[in-house]
Amino acid sequence: MTILWFIIIFGVVVIAHEFGHFLLAKAGGIHVVEFSVGMGPTLLSVKKGETKYSLKLFPIGGACMFEGEDGLAEQEGEPSEGSFLKASVWRRIATVTAGPFFNFILAYFIALIMVNMMVNMELALRDPVATEVLAGGGAEAAGLKDGDRIISINGERIRLYEEISLYMLASYRGGDLKVVYERDGERATAVLKPQYVENETGSGYMLGIANADFVEPKGIATLRYAWYEMRYCAKATYKSLGMLVRGRVSRQDVAGPVGIAVNVVGKTYETVKDDGWQYVLLNMMNITMMLSVNLGILNLLPIPALDGGRLVFLLVEVVRGKPVPPEKEGMVHFVGLVFFMALMVLVFFNDISNVLQH
Numbered sequence: 001m002t003i004l005w006f007i008i009i010f011g012v013v014v015i016a017h018e019f020g021h022f023l024l025a026k027a028g029g030i031h032v033v034e035f036s037v038g039m040g041p042t043l044l045s046v047k048k049g050e051t052k053y054s055l056k057l058f059p060i061g062g063a064c065m066f067e068g069e070d071g072l073a074e075q076e077g078e079p080s081e082g083s084f085l086k087a088s089v090w091r092r093i094a095t096v097t098a099g100p101f102f103n104f105i106l107a108y109f110i111a112l113i114m115v116n117m118m119v120n121m122e123l124a125l126r127d128p129v130a131t132e133v134l135a136g137g138g139a140e141a142a143g144l145k146d147g148d149r150i151i152s153i154n155g156e157r158i159r160l161y162e163e164i165s166l167y168m169l170a171s172y173r174g175g176d177l178k179v180v181y182e183r184d185g186e187r188a189t190a191v192l193k194p195q196y197v198e199n200e201t202g203s204g205y206m207l208g209i210a211n212a213d214f215v216e217p218k219g220i221a222t223l224r225y226a227w228y229e230m231r232y233c234a235k236a237t238y239k240s241l242g243m244l245v246r247g248r249v250s251r252q253d254v255a256g257p258v259g260i261a262v263n264v265v266g267k268t269y270e271t272v273k274d275d276g277w278q279y280v281l282l283n284m285m286n287i288t289m290m291l292s293v294n295l296g297i298l299n300l301l302p303i304p305a306l307d308g309g310r311l312v313f314l315l316v317e318v319v320r321g322k323p324v325p326p327e328k329e330g331m332v333h334f335v336g337l338v339f340f341m342a343l344m345v346l347v348f349f350n351d352i353s354n355v356l357q358h
Contacts, residue, residue, distance in 0.1 A: 001273075002266035005284055007059045009265065011037060013103065013292045014062040017299070020102030021064040024095040031067035031082030038062060050082070064099075068326070085326060089317050096310045103296030107233065110289040112226040115217060117282055124214030125225055126161035130181075137208015142190040144181060144209065151180040151187060159228040161211045163235065168194065168205050170239035179207075233293040241297075260291070304336025 014037055025032050031050050036042075038056030045054040056062075068083030084092060118124065128150040133139045150158050153167050154177055177192045194205040217225045264287060272279040299307040310333070317323045 001269055002261060005269060006261040006265050009284060009288045009291060010059050012288055013106070013295055014038075016102045016106040016292065017099045017295055018062045018064040020098035020100070020105075021095060023102075024091075024098040025064065025066055025084075028087055028091040028095060029082060030084050030087050030091070030095060031080075032064060033067050034063065034065045036063045036065075066095075085323070089314055089323070093311065093314045093318075096307050096314065099307055100296040100299045103292045103299075104230070107230045107289045107292040107296070108226060110285050110292070111229040112222060114282060114285050114289070115222045115225050115229065117278065117285075119216045119218060119222070121278055121282070122216075123282075124216050125228075126211050127215050128158045128161045128164060129211060130209035132210040134208045134210060137206065138193045138195050139190075139208035141208075142179070142192040144179075144190060144192075145183065147183070149182040150207075150209075151182055153180075154178050160232055163232060164207060164209075166232070166236055166239065168207070170236075170243055172205055177207075230289065230293060233290050234297065236290075237294050237297045305333045305340055306336070309333065309336060 018035060018037070022032055022035055033050070034052045034054060036054035036056055038054075038059050039061040040057040043055045043057055045052055047053070050067075066084035067080065068085040080086065084095075087095070115125070130139060130144055130148045130150065131146060133144050133146055133148075150164060152158055153164065154171075156167060156171070158164060158167070172194065177194060179190050179192045180187060181190060182188075192207060194207055197203060197206045215225075265284070268283050268287065269280060272283050300311070301308045302312045303309050313324050313329050313332075323329075
């Protein structure tokens with residue numbers, strides 16, 4: 001079941017991403033040479049019109065290859081009318097951006113289903129409300145009272161209670177916090193000193209509040225809470241990247257496909273399988289939403305071989321008024337691809353090491 005769910009989750013996320021590229025390319029008259037799901041040797045393929053549709057052996061990626069992309073296969077002569085190079089720069093920007101954008105669309109659609117499922121299953125979401133101000137904590141010392149709603153922390157807007165924990169884990173650097181809260185419809189500001197707490201559930205700096213304010217959004221409110229859920233995933237992703245850059249993430253905290261399959265999908269399935277298929281589906285959808293947001297954000301990073309790296313060259317073209325020679329751009333992306341292949345090997349062995357340790 002772990003393998004099956006892993007294939008389904010990765011397949012959905014990858015197909016959404018590549019379909020975004022595919023749809024915008026087709027709409028703009030760009031020839032799509034191959035649309036593939038997976039990596040490695042081809043298991044089966046079929047050609048319809050100008051496009052070859054392929055299923056590869058390893059379910060960990062995919063590709064939407066355009067005619068003339070990176071200057072390949074067109075080293076001599078003028079590009080054909082359907083070439084990626086022949087399309088306008090804004091059409092190419094839209095086509096490259098569409099992949100990550102479709103990941104965000106998928107994530108929001110999944111979040112919307114999840115919110116409605118949670119309401120029907122009598123589960124609930126948590127608003128950032130201090131239903132209990134803990135005695136002796138920083139919140140009590142700052143004058144907060146039971147029922148106060150946290151609006152922002154140091155200028156960062158808070159929509160869900162989980163965002164408070166995320167802020168304390170990923171953004172807090174010590175010192176006082178400026179907390180904007182709402183009481184009886186009026187907003188006020190408090191200067192709060194978090195306290196370091198150790199208990200059976202973990203340790204870290206805490207505001208000194210507890211929450212049991214559950215909401216069950218219905219109707220149009222589900223659209224808003226679905227956005228909050230997706231927004232939370234996006235914040236967790238870029239804050240985690242920041243922690244990685246600053247060296248606050250250890251090797252054990254990094255996972256590739258094997259680690260995700262075993263330590264995320266597999267362990268989650270084993271934990272909730274006895275609760276019923278609805279709980280399994282809800283948790284698998286949550287993983288899919290998180291991975292889709294992750295893929296969307298990571299692909300927008302300005303790194304060669306990623307969509308963000310291609311966007312850099314396209315934006316340079318907008319500024320210069322002429323494109324970077326395609327063979328030079330292709331060489332840069334090739335170097336980036338080699339780097340990512342080496343990184344995948346390192347991540348694979350890191351996953352194996354982490355799995356064996358657990």
